[in-house]
Amino acid sequence: MPACEVLTMGRCGVDLYPQQVGVSLREVRTFEKFLGGSPTNVAVAAARYGRRSAVITRTGDDPFGAYVHDALRAFGVDDSFVAAVPGLPTPITFCEIFPPDDFPLYFYRYPKAPDLEIDESDVDLDAVRAAEVFWVTGTGLCQEPSRTATLTALHARDRAGITVLDLDYRPMFWESRDQARRWIQEALPYASVAVGNLDECHTAVGTREPRKAAAALHDAGVELAVVKQGPDGVLASRAGREVQAAPIPVDVVNGLGAGDAFGGALCHGMLSGWDLAEVMRFCNAAGAVVATRLACADAMPTEFEVRELLNVGGGRD
Amino acid sequence: MPACEVLTMGRCGVDLYPQQVGVSLREVRTFEKFLGGSPTNVAVAAARYGRRSAVITRTGDDPFGAYVHDALRAFGVDDSFVAAVPGLPTPITFCEIFPPDDFPLYFYRYPKAPDLEIDESDVDLDAVRAAEVFWVTGTGLCQEPSRTATLTALHARDRAGITVLDLDYRPMFWESRDQARRWIQEALPYASVAVGNLDECHTAVGTREPRKAAAALHDAGVELAVVKQGPDGVLASRAGREVQAAPIPVDVVNGLGAGDAFGGALCHGMLSGWDLAEVMRFCNAAGAVVATRLACADAMPTEFEVRELLNVGGGRD
Numbered sequence: 065m066p067a068c069e070v071l072t073m074g075r076c077g078v079d080l081y082p083q084q085v086g087v088s089l090r091e092v093r094t095f096e097k098f099l100g101g102s103p104t105n106v107a108v109a110a111a112r113y114g115r116r117s118a119v120i121t122r123t124g125d126d127p128f129g130a131y132v133h134d135a136l137r138a139f140g141v142d143d144s145f146v147a148a149v150p151g152l153p154t155p156i157t158f159c160e161i162f163p164p165d166d167f168p169l170y171f172y173r174y175p176k177a178p179d180l181e182i183d184e185s186d187v188d189l190d191a192v193r194a195a196e197v198f199w200v201t202g203t204g205l206c207q208e209p210s211r212t213a214t215l216t217a218l219h220a221r222d223r224a225g226i227t228v229l230d231l232d233y234r235p236m237f238w239e240s241r242d243q244a245r246r247w248i249q250e251a252l253p254y255a256s257v258a259v260g261n262l263d264e265c266h267t268a269v270g271t272r273e274p275r276k277a278a279a280a281l282h283d284a285g286v287e288l289a290v291v292k293q294g295p296d297g298v299l300a301s302r303a304g305r306e307v308q309a310a311p312i313p314v315d316v317v318n319g320l321g322a323g324d325a326f327g328g329a330l331c332h333g334m335l336s337g338w339d340l341a342e343v344m345r346f347c348n349a350a351g352a353v354v355a356t357r358l359a360c361a362d363a364m365p366t367e368f369e370v371r372e373l374l375n376v377g378g379g380r381d
Numbered sequence: 382m383p384a385c386e387v388l389t390m391g392r393c394g395v396d397l398y399p400q401q402v403g404v405s406l407r408e409v410r411t412f413e414k415f416l417g418g419s420p421t422n423v424a425v426a427a428a429r430y431g432r433r434s435a436v437i438t439r440t441g442d443d444p445f446g447a448y449v450h451d452a453l454r455a456f457g458v459d460d461s462f463v464a465a466v467p468g469l470p471t472p473i474t475f476c477e478i479f480p481p482d483d484f485p486l487y488f489y490r491y492p493k494a495p496d497l498e499i500d501e502s503d504v505d506l507d508a509v510r511a512a513e514v515f516w517v518t519g520t521g522l523c524q525e526p527s528r529t530a531t532l533t534a535l536h537a538r539d540r541a542g543i544t545v546l547d548l549d550y551r552p553m554f555w556e557s558r559d560q561a562r563r564w565i566q567e568a569l570p571y572a573s574v575a576v577g578n579l580d581e582c583h584t585a586v587g588t589r590e591p592r593k594a595a596a597a598l599h600d601a602g603v604e605l606a607v608v609k610q611g612p613d614g615v616l617a618s619r620a621g622r623e624v625q626a627a628p629i630p631v632d633v634v635n636g637l638g639a640g641d642a643f644g645g646a647l648c649h650g651m652l653s654g655w656d657l658a659e660v661m662r663f664c665n666a667a668g669a670v671v672a673t674r675l676a677c678a679d680a681m682p683t684e685f686e687v688r689e690l691l692n693v694g695g696g697r698d
Contacts, residue, residue: 080397080412083411088444088447089443089444089445089448090444090445090447090448090451091448092414093413093414094400094411094412094413094414095397095411095412095414096410096411097409097410097411097412126406126487127405127406127407127477127487128406128407128487130405130407131406131407131408134407153487153489153491156473156489160444170443170444170445170470172470172473172489172491174470174489174491174492175491175492
């Protein structure tokens with residue numbers, strides 16, 4: 065098989081999303097099943113742009129795990145690096161949908177998520193080295209053996225090509241923010257790109273101030289720092305150049321998945337060699353498209369759909 | 382508050398049942414949310430017959446836990462003895478629906494089910510003593526502190542009134558069948574009624590032969606032994622009298638919940654002082670009604686509905 069254009073590593077599972085909007089899980093009556101997990105969604109988003117993508121992850125040895133394979137294949141994502149871990153159920157994630165900006169998540173990742181059972185000896189380091197973009201997340205560092213597997217993969221890359229660290233910080237997966245910072249800082253020197261929101265930057269480099277955060281990420285060795293500021297848009301900085309991209313106003317249905325859509329678009333934009341400002345506009349628009357849709361993985365847009373929104377909605381900074 | 386007619390103790394949670402029948406969780410697209418957990422369902426079933434019922438159980442401190450309270454109240458079940466355990470999610474149970482006889486369950490009761498965190502000091506022993514029927518299950522004995530809480534409640538009853546031990550045996554909740562047997566045998570001398578299928582009898586008293594199982598249950602101190610033999614109907618024996626009740630043929634939609642419907646009917650029949658054969662016919666019919674419906678708790682019949690089936694379908698032995 066040819067090398068991946070986008071190879072992600074980390075979380076996967078089944079998302080169960082309410083079919084009733086604006087109510088808590090207390091009132092929800094029915095749920096729809098989707099593929100989920102941030103790096104899994106990023107691989108799906110990249111595949112929608114025609115990129116050869118794959119994800120290194122684990123499922124339970126159960127029907128939901130089989131579904132993960134089915135869904136990945138249906139989205140055109142290579143599932144060769146997805147294996148089952150006996151004895152651990154495939155994780156389930158519920159969300160509540162309170163547009164425009166409140167989408168609480170409820171994780172059933174117990175007794176342990178299979179995707180935290182990736183052993184370094186099982187990782188195909190040749191595939192990791194050969195991938196044009198390699199994408200890992202902060203959550204992948206929260207528990208062993210996946211932490212060592214993730215760091216081993218980063219070491220194998222040795223800063224070749226594009227290596228993205230999604231600063232993705234979920235407090236419930238960590239003992240403390242300090243512990244998360246310790247491991248994210250261990251990973252940062254091996255990343256050429258870091259992406260995170262203000263809280264995630266706080267975890268990674270100790271500051272919520274966008275420019276300071278970008279500077280600290282550069283100091284840690286990152287070439288491209290992408291700082292998401294919510295309603296204030298996105299700050300991207302690379303080689304002394306700074307780009308501010310304004311958010312694209314849309315009627316938000318479900319904000320979940322917008323970040324992963326942004327991530328898949330970032331991979332596509334970087335691989336396409338677009339100008340940094342163009343990449344950021346495209347990423348913002350991709351996130352905005354998904355925010356107008358209920359699902360995450362199942363909602364990832366094509367390039368045509370993103371450009372359609374850019375033509376209508378603008379997004380010029 | 383007046384004493385309960387039926388007080389149950391043990392498992393509760395949220396059932397997520399497929400809206401597509403005959404497919405595995407791999408293919409299911411949407412799920413419907415129901416109240417679940419065997420002794421919880423028994424309390425609901427009893428309430429449908431107008432019995433003052435309550436359940437001693439625990440939920441997570443989360444929106445699904447709040448739903449458990451809402452659902453209990455909507456069914457007329459007293460939720461005074463239901464509390465939340467911080468840090469543990471409300472359990473989720475998925476099923477697959479392959480009529481007529483295959484309904485696999487997938488439990489998400491990790492890191493531990495709140496209903497296994499019932500502490501003996503939190504159990505209202507006055508309410509336990511005052512209840513006309515007290516109902517516990519084998520699963521309630523699988524882990525501490527709920528095991529001790531269950532045994533303490535049984536000791537407090539001291540064999541007064543009707544005390545039912547549902548032999549309910551789920552292998553995944555135990556280290557071994559031997560371990561389950563050890564604790565069920567500890568509880569049996571405090572039960573005046575034992576109910577179980579052939580496999581559960583095997584766990585409880587080491588035999589799958591219906592008459593031998595009933596005899597062994599009597600030897601352990603049980604007055605009424607109810608042995609469910611699936612397609613061969615139900616064997617009930619009390620004070621030297623034996624009743625065989627044939628199953629009532631129905632078009633099965635979902636067999637799950639039929640056992641709990643049987644249990645609620647058993648409580649109602651015993652409280653009504655019906656003849657043993659009449660009780661068993663009613664229980665069989667109640668189970669059959671629920672088997673024709675998708676849900677469990679939400680599907681529990683009224684007495685009118687059970688009698689309607691008995692009038693149409695017979696069920697005479």
